[in-house]
Amino acid sequence: MRRDFHVHWLLLPATALVAAPAAATTYFTVEQAQQQLLPGQALAPVAVTLTPAQAEAIEKASGVRVRDKTLKVWRAANGGWFYLDQVLGKHEFITYALALDAQGAVTGVEILDYRETYGGAVRNPKWRAQFTGKKYGAPLKLDADIVNLSGATLSSAHITDGVRRLLATHALVVAPTH
Amino acid sequence: MTRTLLLAALACAFATPAFADENLFGYVRGAETLPDGAAELYFKATERNDKGAGTYRATDYEVEYEYGVSDRFNISGALQAMSLDTSGLVIDGYLPGDREFGLRASGFEVSGKYNILRPAADGFGLALRGGLEHSWIDKHSGQDKDTTSADFDVLMQKYFLDAQLVWVGNVGLEATYAKRKAIADLPADFDWPTNAEMEVELKAGTGVSYRFAPNWYASLEALYETEFETDVGQERWSVFAGPSLHYGGQRWWATLTWLPQLRGGGEQYAGQADTNLHLIEKTRQEARLKLGFNF
16 A cells, blocks of 8 residues: 655644643632632641542442542641642643532632643632531432533533532541541 | 644644543544534545545545534534545446546535433433535546435434443435536546436444443444436445544544445446455545544
């Protein structure tokens, strides 16, 4: 089979490789997000690595795959909790934070990094406020108790899934008494 | 080469620190639509190369503007052009002889796409797409030919592994009405019918795409196409399959696809060496580069 295509067909992908910057849009650092969601609270990191059995239990309870077994969790002096997590956007990870009160109810969600073409509306405070008060066992389903964001369906679905997974993680592993 | 350098410069200019969208594949289409009020500008170049004898290289160019009328309905308009270099190959009824020309405007297309189910929210994506295309250059021979086509596609899409793996499936139908212009200096006994012809093409395609690194997708896609004509019944069929590489940024994306013909049948030209392919209206291989810019 003859394959006499011009080499210049490879020029554009090569250009993309060279030109594509790895820079991201960072709205909050971890420290800023902690102060935003748990203002004035001293936070202490809690080391949690999920066992395979725990990860399986979380997946079964939430219906969401556990991609990273090493959790990023902090405990606040007032008994609250701060989780740092990532979910997949269309092309890159979306970094977000979840804050819970001492009873395991959501007190806030904040977006730290978002790099997608569309769907920046997930940063909208009204959309994020839908999660406030949710606890483990809440449906947390798009088009059910969480409104879908038009034009940001994938991002809003994955953040909703992520919160559902973290609430299951909190209730089953990190603070199982709640 | 100059055009490619220009496109490369444009790619650099738009390489803002940000990221991504659509068209993971070169040929098969996904079921998603642009959000309400969003727009996308596409540049597409497709090289059709090698008919198994002589020299044949045709390149199709397309500039398309797509607009999100609503979150579920997009409209688009495209201008088309082509260039051709063929020599040492005569196919009775199709290729009257050597021909070479650079970029020439060849046609236009308008289309609409309606999303019924969203792959991320509904678990399965489903969309309908319809288009109307008119061209005045025969894309095979480069001769004058008025062609009007209407096509209709059903587009399906499914996410796996949190959308890290994407499957798409397409089925479609295209109805074509065409009429060739007469040629003055045809070879002796060369058949070049100028009466109107009607053709129906059926298409099916599928592809899987995997995000192997942030912003980068590797894909495999396959296409089956067959065409029926009143006089000859099934005129041709072919199976193409090949890989794609996709890079998605926040403001722009690029997809490069190589699509060789694996099997084909139907009409063949006199003396065709490889009888396992259809090489009259198709070539041994195609390569497509798509660039998209989001607004």
